[in-house]
Amino acid sequence: MATQHSRSAARLMMAPAVVLLLGWMLVPLTMTLFFSFKKYLPLRGDSLERGLDWVGFANYVRFIGSSSFWPSVQATLIIVGGVLVITVVLGVLLAILLDQPFWGQGIVRILVIAPFFVMPTVSALVWKNMFMDPVNGILAHLWRFFGAEPVSWLSDASVQSIIMIVSWQWLPFATLILLTAVQSLDSEQLEAAEMDGASPLMRFWHIILPHLSRAITIVILIQTIFLLSIFAEIFVTTGGSFGTRTLTYLIFQRVVDSQNIGLGSAGGVYAIILANIVAIFLMRIVGKNLDR
Template sequence: MATTHTRSAARLMMAPSVIALFIWMLVPLALTLWFSTLRYTYYDPLTPFVGLENYTYFLTDPRFISAFQNTLLLVGGVLCITVVGGTLIALLLDQQFFGQSPVRLLVLAPFFVMPTVAALVWKNMMMNPVYGVIAQALAAIGLPPIDWLTNYPLLSIIIIVAWQWLPFATLIFLTSLQSLSEDQKEAAEMDGAKALSIFWYITLPHMKRAITVVILIQTIFLLSIYAEIFVTTGGGVSSSNLPFLIASVITLEGDVGTASAGGIVAVVLANIVSIFLVRLVGKNLEA
């Protein structure tokens, strides 16, 4: 049992790491807050204090509304595909079949591909309207090719990002399925329950915590998607999310003040989503 002395010693040993982490987070945040109150651009040496003017300009910018909507659609679309698809694939991989181990390894492989590489592969090899795999498949059945990145830019990005994150969801769900007792399924089968009823009333409730954790972790990362948009569509009203809009403001316009205000707005929105998801996770873990 830990004593008061050992607890104090543990806190003392942890203090340097905690202090360093706190400074690592606090200093950039404080500088961003300060820059967001200045008219600070690359093209003007003067940086007068303007208060909340940068926030007003950013929030009333029409690009903010479209970027915010695209962010929600991107996160929601990827979560729907990965949760539903990951559950189905995990159910298939949980069965006994020949070559089970190599198939599991191949299914998990996309998660280890760098985002930039994945975006380039999908842009040039899969979604290219001339020689892409999808265009060739459509041509084989007599259908015209689709210029995905031009006609459906946001949907294309959702597909690319979902392809990357589907293995992660599959791995978590497969681990959850393997911890499910077979006795419950056998008892339900002996009582005459069908496969769909067993999944709905036994398997899915058992996966509830795993699904919640996947949603939480993926949402945190999906709110900061950038590379896939930069490589494929290069931004634009139809595909830019909040991180890409903020990056565009500072790289293309050189407006550090407005970009800093946008960063603070993005942090606030991300924390609101995180608080909601953390509470959701806490309720499921207590259940």
């Protein structure tokens, strides 16, 4: 398939995509790197035209040394980890349940997948107001019905609430992928195990779960990429208060609210490094699948 002629045609046809993405990556990245070594506070009169002061690694040191840095890393990890655990565990169980024969499979599948299509701002708003509002929210009604004191979800259990909202959004994705993987399991394998006297629990542990391991890895890695940069959910609900300020949100505040571009850029570089560490793992896995 590869003649000189087709190879040069291929290079030509790939060029637009490669050039666009290269520009999209390199230009802002270079600028972020540049700003991260500068003192740049537009509100205090710094401007590009007059030139910016070189401050070396001061922004990096300050960003990491600020009292908000470690809590934000912690919040990021707790939220990402919490969502991953919930979506994967429930996703596996749900996938196995939905794989069983039952009436109305098509409709239930549509119901389960629906949250994935809801835009993040909408789901955050709906959850915040109509469900988690301590006075009029559904959960408050429910709590009162059972004689309990309604909870101020987004201030008293803010991190848990965020995890809950984001999990609701991502559970469909996990379920859908895992369901596809479950369906590809050869039923003869399960029957053979049954003939060999394996109990349902053993079959789950020794056959279904190993079969799903690849799909689970993919769910974890793809979700991690998206979860590391969740924004709208926090923007709309807590605005980063009550311990829900993730790394992404902290940087956003530095850049947009306090207009400290240098500091925010240094934070951006940290976030890029963090994302790349995750990315390397994802690349390995996806890359392996490419070879098959």
